Amino acid sequence: KIEIEGNEITAGAGGKLKEIVYAARAANLGGMEWMEGIPGSVGGGLRMNAGAMGAQTLENVLRVRYLDPEGNAHTKQRDELEVHYRHVPLLEKNFAVSATFRAEPTAREEIDSRLEQSQEKRRTTQPIAKSAGCIFKNTASCPAGKLVDELGLKDLSVGAARVSDVHGNFIVNDGGATAADMLELIDKIKTTAREKRGIELETEVQIVGEDA
Template structure:
């Protein structure tokens, strides 16, 4: 049994059995591992292992994985680039599914519509749109995630949101069956579409507008410059907190003097107070304690309850 050495004390025998059963069902191209460190799959670079980790090579294999999870009563979690994820130090007791295989990264352009696999990176969606003179995708360029993550989060920037462009999605339900839904059937809000907590996004059709390629590139360049001026480089998950109604989380945190506040290897950015950065050696517990410290200060001094935008998953160590 390969337990990867550390961290998989809980359920490791079961994980190895589940992985063996899975390998017996899926094709050789599908990656199945036990005790996979999730820190390596998140931009915050902290967090413990997944008991079982799968990169399905096809929709059929994804369906087989979900069916096995159902049979075994195992929790599953689908992840994209991990750029909005905080995995706790104990890791995830169940199956983590990452749609990193090229089968999920297809981008097809027809007229002003782009059909994008949910594993496609947003910057590649923008690049494809720009190459075909399709405007509206410029805000996606600087968001370091996938289409699947952008649908779950209704990711947005520079005044535009993912759902502004969305026409329809294909998805897989927890029983492994494929369905399709137009945007009107999906309830999306600021930084969220909870439909995707129970359904895996497979692909999405977005519609832009015909535009001048030079203007599209110039707009994206402007957005890039804005980001460089206002956002820090280094391991983070972007904005940690949602903006509360009528206020900016970053401004509130800054006003309370919390820039550079630190717990262990996690600290609030000097450049943007809604960003928490990590140093090598940081733990998820450091990040979580810093999040709590900020929430406590904002609650007691401003009477505002900050909600995290970052998705927090997994178990304490």
């Protein structure tokens, strides 16, 4: 459920980021366009502090409503939250219920132009093949995709898991790749980055479940 009041948009944790962008657009509210291409929900976006095009989810957030593990409801304002790159510690153990985002009154044409730019950037710089999105966090010294490219690892594969030739931070599934293939490929990239550049790559994706 998405509610708009003035410049504030409140969305339930299960809402899609894309739906917020288009609900905002319908009310001539902008500033959220960068979220449009992130395939995920409000809850996942908050927990991961998902970001794109130089912006991050928590920059647009005014407050978050959440439940603690005992089921008690709380609200925190943005400035009460500890926020990191792709990580909001509060939501490791607590469950986001909804968030209120701040948007800016913006002409529809301007919103559409920003949406087009964002879509064009994804279309031209990211693979359309099946993937989990960016695998590694960018490092302080270098974007992870650029590093993988510089290490000559584009197209490196394990089984049907392959480093995209379009963007080095994406591993694409050429058909039937297993979790074990993905994990071995991730490990090879990490080892090469460590040995050749002394850089410890950290995964942006969370690895859960079993290897097979």
